[in-house]
Each structure stands twice: as C-alpha cells, then as structure tokens.
Amino acid sequence: MTADTAPQKTNLLGMSRDEMETFFLSIGEKKFRAAQVMKWIHHEGCDDFAAMTNLAKALRAKLAEVAEIRGPGVVYEGTSSDGTRKWVLEVEDGSYVETVLIPADNGKRRTLCVSSQVGCSLDCSFCSTGKQGFQRNLTAAEIIGQVWVAQRSVGPRKDTANRPVTNVVMMGMGEPLLNYDNVVPAMKLMLDDDGYGLSKRRVTLSTSGVVPMIDRLGDEIDVSLAISLHAANDELRSELVPLNRKYNIRALLDACHRYLAKCDDTRMITVEYTVIKDVNDQQEHARELAELLRELPCKINLIPFNPFPHSGYEKPSRNQCVRFQQWLYELGYTAPIRTTRGDDIDAACGQLVGRVKDRTKRHERYIQSIQIDAD
Ligand code: SAH
Ligand code: SF4
Numbered sequence: 001m002t003a004d005t006a007p008q009k010t011n012l013l014g015m016s017r018d019e020m021e022t023f024f025l026s027i028g029e030k031k032f033r034a035a036q037v038m039k040w041i042h043h044e045g046c047d048d049f050a051a052m053t054n055l056a057k058a059l060r061a062k063l064a065e066v067a068e069i070r071g072p073g074v075v076y077e078g079t080s081s082d083g084t085r086k087w088v089l090e091v092e093d094g095s096y097v098e099t100v101l102i103p104a105d106n107g108k109r110r111t112l113c114v115s116s117q118v119g120c121s122l123d124c125s126f127c128s129t130g131k132q133g134f135q136r137n138l139t140a141a142e143i144i145g146q147v148w149v150a151q152r153s154v155g156p157r158k159d160t161a162n163r164p165v166t167n168v169v170m171m172g173m174g175e176p177l178l179n180y181d182n183v184v185p186a187m188k189l190m191l192d193d194d195g196y197g198l199s200k201r202r203v204t205l206s207t208s209g210v211v212p213m214i215d216r217l218g219d220e221i222d223v224s225l226a227i228s229l230h231a232a233n234d235e236l237r238s239e240l241v242p243l244n245r246k247y248n249i250r251a252l253l254d255a256c257h258r259y260l261a262k263c264d265d266t267r268m269i270t271v272e273y274t275v276i277k278d279v280n281d282q283q284e285h286a287r288e289l290a291e292l293l294r295e296l297p298c299k300i301n302l303i304p305f306n307p308f309p310h311s312g313y314e315k316p317s318r319n320q321c322v323r324f325q326q327w328l329y330e331l332g333y334t335a336p337i338r339t340t341r342g343d344d345i346d347a348a349c350g351q352l353v354g355r356v357k358d359r360t361k362r363h364e365r366y367i368q369s370i371q372i373d374a375d
Helices: 017-026 033-043 057-066 128-132 140-154 180-191 211-220 234-240 249-262 283-292 318-330 343-356 359-368
Strands: 073-079 085-090 096-104 109-113 117-119 134-137 167-170 203-207 224-228 269-275 298-304
Touching: 017 033, 033 140, 073 140, 085 140, 096 140, 109 140, 140 180, 167 180, 180 203, 180 211, 203 211, 203 269, 211 249, 224 249, 249 269, 269 318, 283 318, 298 318
Parallel strands: 109 167, 167 203, 203 224, 224 269, 269 298
Antiparallel strands: 073 085, 085 096, 096 109, 117 134
C-alpha cells in the first residue's frame, strides 16, 4: 500500500475524555483505557504507544496501527533573557502559529498564550492578525498541541505543584469564539485532571465580543472570560472593533453579566483595553470607561498598543499610559499596564520568522505583551 492509499490514522492528541472513551469502545477496548492514554499524552508528553508500559503489548501494537499522537512541528523555539519562551509551530497545511510562555511571580506562574485560528476574520483596526485576514480554524489537536509542545519543551510535569504551564490564555491569533467547536474540547483538556489539570480560574478565553457564543460558552464550560473592550462608547469601539456594529457594548456587557451569573463562584471579567495614542488614551476616555464598568465585577488590563507597519496608529508614551492608569485609579480601578516581554528574542525571532513567513512576525509583539492576572 502506498502512503497515498494508507488509511488515515486517528490523531488522539485533541480528543476530549468523551471522544477518547468513544474511540476505545469503537476499537473494542474498555473505556478506562482513555484515562490511561490521556495521562501518557498530556502528563508525560508521550507520542509513542510503545512507551505506554501500563498497556498490554497487543493493545500498544493495535494502537500503533490505527492511531497516532501528532502534534504541530516546531519551526522555531527561543528563550529570552527574561525567561519568555516562544515557539513558532507548523500546523497541518503548512501555516504557522505562535505560542508564547510568559513567566511571572518569580517563576511561580507560567502563562501560555495560545492561538485558535490562522488569521482572523474580524479585522480589528489595530490588530495585525486581523490585517492578515482569515485563513482557517485550528483543530482541537492543533490548539491543545500548543500546550503539549510547550510542556514537552519545558519538561514533563513532575507533580501538580510544579507544572511547566500554570495558566493558559486564549489570546494568540484568532477569535476563539468563532472556532467554538475546536476551542471548547481543547479547553476541556486543559481543565481535565488526566489532561493538564488547570483550575477554571487559570484558563482564560479572550473574545472581541461574539455575544451569542458567550452565552453558549457559559452553558457548556466554566473558564475565566476576558473581553477586548478598548473603547467605552459605541462610535469609537465600532471603529476599532467592527464586530461592535453587530453586538454593541451594552449587548456585550449584558452577556458578561449572564456569564458571571452561571459561574458557581465569585468571578470577575477581565477587561482588556489596548491604549492607542490620541485615540482612546485621554482623561475623558478613562472617565467614560470607569462609568461604563461600574456595575460589572471586573479588572481592567491596559495593553499599550504594539505598532506594526501601516497600522495607522501610534504607541502611547509610557507616561501617557501611567497617566491613564492614574485617572482610572482616582476613579476606583487598579489597572495593571502590561509590558512587552522577551524583547531580545523578539529581534532574533523576528528575523527567523521573517525568513519563514513574514506575516507571523508582527503578531508576536503584542502576544508577548500580554500577561493576565490569575490566582
Ligand atoms: N480575538 C481575541 C483574542 C486574541 S487578541 C480578542 O480579540 O480578544 C488578544 C488581545 O490582544 C486582544 O485584547 C486584542 O485586542 C489585543 N491586541 C491585538 N492587537 C494588538 C496590538 N497591536 N497591540 C496591543 N494589543 C493588541
Ligand atoms: Fe481578531 Fe482579536 Fe485581532 Fe480582533 S483583536 S482581529 S478579534 S485576533
């Protein structure tokens, strides 16, 4: 049989527990095998059935015939002097996605920024991913594969207190709520004890405001929610985030309230506010923002705009960001300013990614700037 006609093997990497159990039943095996294999894949970073020593040899051989554990290929891996690590990954059709691991709190927290799509269809005016247009949704295997690659590179998880990845933010490329069917199973694996075992407060989905999908998300899974607000009035927000013309600020905030009502603990929404020079960085904007968010249990994250060629926007000065932060403080909000991390690999990597595929380079600056607070 040639490679072209060989039957395709089932990739087990992106399967949630339910899917894995169904798979084992479909090959005439017991359901509990799912948990065993999940642990090998996600705890040990294993991609070789032969190494799964708690499975009978015959089962290992059978699995090798019908299934595989196939993660994305690592095209580039780099570590910055501040400890930020970055991977450029090649996914199925030769596209590239980036994943960044950002250490914080003296190494206690390691937050992985995960992509959900190649490109994005929503065309926010200040976002380089939006400018690339939409290419395709990532599969669940390609999404969880980013966590898998990062964890394998950092080293297998020794114990639950010493995880290579302690937090995940769905803040890489793409709009996760427009790839719901792949993002949710991948997040279920992040939460599952036989997957990555992260608590719901440590897995954050960031959305530009796909309101109906926020409702669906709340019905199906309990993770932390971040919204990309960036402006506190509809006129300006529609300019920055065109999706606002479909789901305006009121509709988005109402969806946030409904989401919080479904959480079984006291939770806050993270409000992301990209500060853009002379666009949304004045005192009146801070006042409007504080007023708008008064009713919503939330924390605000300020992200200085990361410029890219032909964006038409400018980065605000550090002083202006601090002034904006101070205005918010006077209005009752403590809003951290997210600083850019991994500057030295930025340059090295930028060159490399530039050689590989120019379009991923611009995106990297802003994902390196993101760090979400979590317990
Ligand atoms: N699509 C989702 C998640 C990915 S974007 C969303 O929009 O929320 C992750 C965050 O980075 C968003 O808050 C986004 O607005 C912000 N961002 C995008 N481009 C940026 C840039 N050039 N500078 C700073 N932040 C940016
Ligand atoms: Fe897409 Fe988010 Fe970029 Fe907007 S900010 S274009 S939703 S990735």
